[in-house]
Structures are given as structure tokens and as C-alpha cells.
Amino acid sequence: MRVFAIHLLNDYSGSPKVLMQLLKGWTKNNIETHLFTSGGKEGFLSDIPKVQHHFYWYRFIENKFLRLLFLFASQFILAMQLLFILKKDDVVYVNTVLPFGAGIIGKLRGCKVIYHIHETSMKPKILKQFLFRIVKWSATEVVYVSNFLAAQEPLNIRKNILYNVLEENFVKQSQLHLNTKKNAKIVLMICSLKAYKGVNEFVKLAQMNPKFTFKLVVNASQIEIETYFKEEILPSNLILFPTQKNTHPFYQEASVVLNLSDTKLWVETFGLTVLEAMAYGLPTIVPPVGGVIELVEEGKNGFLIDSKNVNLISEKLILILQNETIYHKMSEDALKKSKTFGEDYFENESIRILSNY
Template identity: 25%
Template sequence: MKIIYVITKASEIGGAQIHVRDLSILSKNQGHDILVITGEKGALVDQLETSGVKTKVVPSLVRGINPLCDILCVIQLCKEYYMFKPDIIGLHSSKAGILGRLAAKITGFPAIFTAHGWSFAEGISPKKRKIYILIERIFSKLAIKIITVSKQDKDLAIKNRVSTDEHQVVIYNGVGPSLPTQKTNEESKTVKLIMVARFNKQKDHSTLINSLERLAHLDWRLDLVGGGPLLNKIRKLVDESSVKNKINILGERNDVDELLSSSHIFLLISNWEGYPLSILEAMSSGLPVICSNVGGVNEAVKDGFNGFLIERQDSVMLSEKIEKLICNSELRKAIGKNNYNDYIQKHSLETMHSKTLEVYKTVLEPR
């Protein structure tokens, strides 16, 4: 099968980039002919090329709205589609999804759009939500199928009349196995917390920092991993907090597996989400998780079983759940074990890949 994947950003390695990278590499290793189109060079392109996956940079594929660039991008995408002659086109991220679907319509190649959390999810301003809903209502018809990474996202599209039940299919994200949590962790008196997330409006580092100020009397350390436009703002917030000596901002890292394996508790505090890969990576490491109850998070985390869910921006509730896990190592172990077992059963990379290829084959079958 000849497959083109299109995604806007390559300089950052977020959930959508990891998704495309893993699908591409697994498909290539199974003998499929893969081309990944991005809007820029970066870590994603480097990782794909190291694995032998063909890439193409289309500089006019930019995240922001730019009419001249957008028109040029559609023309360039059409050219790449005609040259590669794919059996199927997989589109990822909002901007690539819009321009990629338009180019697919023009060229006649079938396209599938994967929504990694809708642009009109809860947490987005009402004005922007209305605009994004209108855009997606128009462009959803240009995809032969839409893959959502959570049932919540599928239901959200139906509720807002963006797409139908029949036009969508849910395939949960999957990740490869991580390093197991080190046994020496539980011997440490200091409990290590970790949050792996970009510093942007989607993530809610400020609520996390506020909640931890209530726990200054306990023995813990927090590692914040990631980059993003709000990094300096959060750095300032940490410096002005009463727990600045307990928080380390590590920035972008290539050793996330090692950081997870040496931690005790994983946190993901957000304003909105799709079905975040970072939670699944923590699950594969056998860590208990505490997450905001937004988007499809509650489809991965069952409150009290493999982690705790907190309501959005509820710093008091977050403090209570963190304290509960800090003070009870046996509870951490039990919840971490449940998490790892859940990962094995539902969220392996191979399961996600096989279900995705099955969708491709189904939509390509003669009707």
C-alpha cells in the first residue's frame, strides 16, 4: 500500500507527531511505501529519515492563516499527490487536515483525517469554537473517513453536526513499551512527580503550581518536561512561588523514558485534551497518574483504579489527590500495576497500527 501522511509541525514532538512517526515506521517495516509531508524540518523529519522513511518538506504548510501560503500549499500538495500516487492519504493536525483534504478533493485521491482532539473542544473560547465548527462542517465532507482518538471526540463531532456516527471511527492511541519503573524509586523518601507537556494554553501548569504550594510541607520534587511559547511565563511563575526549590523545569528532553522510569507519579493538568499520548507513556511505565477530566482522558483513566481525575482548574482537588499518593506508597504501587495492565490490553502500538491499516483497507474496498 502507498500511503502519504501530512502533518504541519515537525520541530516539536507532540502527540500527533509521535502518532505519525510510529504509524509511518511500523508501516514501512511491514513493506508499505510511505511518504511523510511536513511544513518544516525538525526532530520528526530527523527521526523518520533515520528509520528510512521518505519525507518531503512543503514550507507553505504553516500553522497560522496565510491566504497566499495556503493557496500555494494546496498547489504543492496536489503536485506531491500526483507524483507519489498514493492509495490513501492520512491527514493529521487541523491545518494539514484542511489543506490536505482540499488537495485530495482536487486530485481525486482518498483521504482520511485523524482528529487529535478537535479544534472546537471544550476550553476553546466560544467565538473561536463557532468558527472552527463551521470550518470542520465544510471540510469533513472531503474526507472518506474520520478517525477520532477518543469516543468523546466522536460524540463531540456528532453533537456539533460536524460529522456522523457512520463517517467516524474511534481508534485509541497506542505507544511502544517504556522502561519499567525502577524498584529503587520506592526506597526514596522524596517522591518524584513529573509532567510531560508543552507550555501552551492547552496545558494548565499554573493550577498545578498553585496546588503544590499547599503541599510545601511534604517531601516531593517536580520535573516539568517540554517546550513551548509559555515556557518563560511558567518559569517566572515558578520563581515567584513558595515551592520554587522543589520544581525543576527541564525543557525539551530526549530521555523521557528514563525520566518516567525514575519517577513516582505522573501528572497531566490541562484545559482541554484529545486522547493524550503522554498518559499512555506513563501507563506503560507503570506509573499512577493524576489528570484533568477533560476530552477523552476519562476513557483512559478510571478514577480510583489506574489514577485520579480532577475537574478542570480545581487546584484544591488536585492538592488532595497528589497528597494522597505522596503519602501512600502502597496505593501508588497498586494503581501503577493497574495502569500497566490496562496499557498491555488496550494501548499497545501494534494494536493502534493494525486497527488503522484495517480502516484503510476497508475504505479502499470496491463498493
């Protein structure tokens, strides 16, 4: 079996991290694995041992019209590369719905085409419709990251649920540095530098709670951060960090982790940072819809609150951070829940999906 894994933009966001875990599991089981992704930028998909790396052109740009043009240009380039490489017995594994060129060529070459679907929130709507039509036409089967996503994006194709899990190294690190005694009250959020990810609400919460320290880690450069907040007067208890390769120090010192995605603009289909937080025994506050509700139980290991309700979020932060009994109970429940998402399950299930004819 040869597996050709396809991803669009190699960076340090959630979907390439999941694909990295898949690639490591496949090569560990002696499956010949090829990766096609964008070159020129470092990310989770860079320099993975035993994987044969191939690159095609793509560049992310803020201008929406140019970005759309770049997407279609990149997929034409990708399709031309795959056309002369793929064989009928190959498996084409398309990570997210964006690299549609791989789905088209995989279908035309008679390959087994698997789409790993991470998202439901996508704009413009016409692009989403186009991409999911390609999925319906080309996919042999699909993989969803949660039951919620499978219900949101039902397709008349064989489906699989493959929950995101924590890497074994991440779990080991979290166990080594598990710290239940928090001296400082630190509220952490790790996300993209986008308004729909709740960045502005996080700033508001920092303003409302001057006694707590708020740390925001964004998948962006320092220049991009300065540009985004150039019109803002930021509170002194808010600390901003650009893209981080190693997030362990942030989880080690944090007390609570937030996910403040705007449910009208972006519904979280799983929430890997929430699972990472729970491995460190951290209570979380997340939106009341999406895949995150399969991780967080109201009042047990966190709270389910709409990000626009900053007053209620602020109340719950104060409750968690100033009541040690509640905090330690929620911390224990968070850690316990994280242990149900193990790498062995992920590896075995992903290989079963590859071999499922």
C-alpha cells in the first residue's frame, strides 16, 4: 500500500498537527507514505522521518480574492504533479476539504480517496458548496473529527469518526510537569489571530479582571500582532505571544484555558487545545455548541458558555480561580477525561480506515 497524504498550508495549526500524528503512525507500521504540502514555510509537517516529502506551490494572502485565485492555481499545480505519480492501488488521503485537486485526480485514477474533514465553518458559502461537491463526487469514504461534525456535514458516503488525540510525547511531558498548585492566576488562550476566534472578547475579559494574568498565544508573527492591535489600548495584565513551537510552558503555568470562538462565525468541530489543556488538569471554558461539547461537561471539567456572554464567563473565571475546592475537583475531572483520547486508539483506527475496502 502507498498512501499519498495531501495538505494545503503547512503551519502550526490543528489540522496539520493531526496529519502529522497520522503520518507517524503509518510509517511506524511500515506503510509507504508520501506527503504533498506547500513548501517554504515551517510547520508541523516539516521534516517528518520516514515520510517522502513533495512540495507544491501555495501562498496564503490576506486579500480574499487573491487567496481564492492562489488556491485554484495551487490545486491545478498539485493535480498535474499527482496525475503522473498516482496508481490505481494507491490511497489518496486528503486532509481538510481544501486540497480538492487531489480528490479530482485520485478519482480519475481510480484510487481510494479518503477525506479527513475538520471544518464546517467556511466562507464564502459558494466555495464551501463547491468543495463539498468535490468531496461527494470523489471520496470513497470520509473521516470526521467528531460526531457533531458528522451530523453537521452529512454525506452519503461511508463515514468514520476519528477523534483527535494527544501525542504520546505530549502526554509524557504533561505528566512530568503536572502542576496542581498554581501560585499565579493565569488565563490562557491559544488560537489563530482572528476576530471570530474570540481574540477581542479575550481582551475584554482581561480588562474586566485586572487581578488575573491573561496570556494569548496566536498563530501569527509579531508584526501581524502589532498590526491587528494597532488601534487598541491593551490592558497591562494581558501578554501577547506570537507562534510557538512549544506550548508546554504555557499549559504548565496556566490555571484555566479558554476557547472563545464566535458560534455564529466559527463552530469548533473538536478543539485540540482544549484536550491539551485537560491533559494538564486545566478546567476550560468553551462554546456551548460544536465538537467541544464532546470534551467538556458543564460544571464538571469546565463550562459551556457563548463567547459573547463575557459577563458570565468572567463570573465563572472568578468562581474557578478563587474557590480551591471547585478548582481541584474540576482539575481532576479534566485530567481523567483527557486519558480517554489515547494514541493507540488513534493509530489502530486510522490503519483500519486505510485498509477498509
